[in-house]
Amino acid sequence: MHAxxxxxxxxxVAPAQASQPVVRRTFVARAKGFVRHRTRLALDRxxxxxxxxxxxxxxxxxxYYFFASSxxxxxxxxxxxxxxxxxRRQASAGVAAVVMRRNIHRIEKGLCMVPQxxxxxxxxxxxxxxxxxxxxxxxxxxxQPLLRYAHDxxxxxxxxxxxxxxxxxxxxxxxxxxQMPADAPLPVRTLAVPAPYxxxxxxxxxxxxFLALVQRRASVRSFESRPVARHLIDQAVAAAxxxxxxxxxxxxxxVAAADGPIKxxxxxxxxxxxxxxxDIPVLLAVVGDLSAYPHERDRHLIYVDASLANMQFMLxxxxxxxxxxxxNWPEMEQRDAxxxxxxxxxxxxxxxxxxxxxxxxxxxxVPHSEKKSVHEMLSxx
Numbered sequence: 446m447h448a449x450x451x452x453x454x455x456x457x458v459a460p461a462q463a464s465q466p467v468v469r470r471t472f473v474a475r476a477k478g479f480v481r482h483r484t485r486l487a488l489d490r491x492x493x494x495x496x497x498x499x500x501x502x503x504x505x506x507x508x509y510y511f512f513a514s515s516x517x518x519x520x521x522x523x524x525x526x527x528x529x530x531x532x533r534r535q536a537s538a539g540v541a542a543v544v545m546r547r548n549i550h551r552i553e554k555g556l557c558m559v560p561q562x563x564x565x566x567x568x569x570x571x572x573x574x575x576x577x578x579x580x581x582x583x584x585x586x587x588x589q590p591l592l593r594y595a596h597d598x599x600x601x602x603x604x605x606x607x608x609x610x611x612x613x614x615x616x617x618x619x620x621x622x623x624q625m626p627a628d629a630p631l632p633v634r635t636l637a638v639p640a641p642y643x644x645x646x647x648x649x650x651x652x653x654x655f656l657a658l659v660q661r662r663a664s665v666r667s668f669e670s671r672p673v674a675r676h677l678i679d680q681a682v683a684a685a686x687x688x689x690x691x692x693x694x695x696x697x698x699x700v701a702a703a704d705g706p707i708k709x710x711x712x713x714x715x716x717x718x719x720x721x722x723x724d725i726p727v728l729l730a731v732v733g734d735l736s737a738y739p740h741e742r743d744r745h746l747i748y749v750d751a752s753l754a755n756m757q758f759m760l761x762x763x764x765x766x767x768x769x770x771x772x773n774w775p776e777m778e779q780r781d782a783x784x785x786x787x788x789x790x791x792x793x794x795x796x797x798x799x800x801x802x803x804x805x806x807x808x809x810x811v812p813h814s815e816k817k818s819v820h821e822m823l824s825x826x
Contacts, residue, residue, distance in 0.1 A: 667809025
């Protein structure tokens with residue numbers, strides 16, 4: 446017989462009676478899970494039907510994302526905010542530096558052309574000179590190596606191009622040149638104007654050595670507890686800064702966290718850090734700046750620039766005995782809002798990805814991750 450209890454008597458609760466609430470809770474939980482699962486399946490079927498219609502034309506695709514999905518809403522706001530910031534802050538040191546980097550790079554390409562034209566860059570030389578003047582008036586806020594680089598290239602440009610005697614641009618540059626700070630340091634890379642390829646720094650790294658380095662680099666998720674010196678991160682970022690960038694704008698920055706609650710919270714925001722979030726010695730967020738671009742057509746360049754720089758960053762870490770793990774950042778509204786608040790990002794700044802850094806644990810396992818073959822990745826036309 447099942448144990449029972451007289452309601453008027455004392456003593457322990459009968460096992461049959463005690464188990465009834467547990468059974469009810471289990472049943473309710475399973476029922477809710479079943480309903481959620483069926484609801485999700487139904488919504489997926491509806492979404493698939495909508496996608497089949499949305500894929501038919503650009504108009505239908507716009508309608509889908511207007512009525513049925515807000516997945517791109519934050520990205521759209523960031524692009525608009527970036528364009529607005531770029532347009533309204535032309536006189537600021539930040540926007541002026543971006544304009545200078547882009548336009549001076551374009552002028553350098555013109556100087557490298559063979560044969561060289563008598564005059565070029567007419568459609569953006571006025572913008573370049575305005576940006577140069579804005580940087581000069583920014584005083585201590587200005588990037589002095591950038592000023593020296595821009596001044597050297599513009600000096601070469603006006604020295605080799607042919608202008609009418611009454612042209613305003615050469616005179617304007619001569620006037621601005623008198624405002625150059627006397628103590629402006631030279632850039633680290635002393636070739637401040639186009640130079641022959643043979644003058645680039647020599648390298649004794651062969652293909653076999655390079656292949657060994659890239660094969661050594663792996664996504665490590667098991668780190669030693671010892672701290673990572675900040676100057677090592679600085680050196681890796683210096684290597685990342687040498688990566689190609691669309692028109693030399695370098696529209697990204699790294700935000701690093703090594704200790705304290707910010708790193709702990711940051712490590713839990715991505716969806717791919719389960720199981721090792723507490724063991725990451727240094728975590729970096731790679732942030733793209735959409736205010737570097739005045740047009741929507743360039744909105745993806747933050748991902749291009751970041752990808753190029755990040756690979757050099759991670760390879761540099763390997764040469765110093767450090768390991769890394771590239772962490773995907775999901776495009777999800779709640780997570781985007783949380784990381785923007787945590788890192789104090791502007792509306793036009795977007796997190797591209799995160800990178801975990803530390804000394805690898807020798808006994809830690811690393812996934813094999815079979816790569817694609819050359820045949821799968823390369824085709825010739």
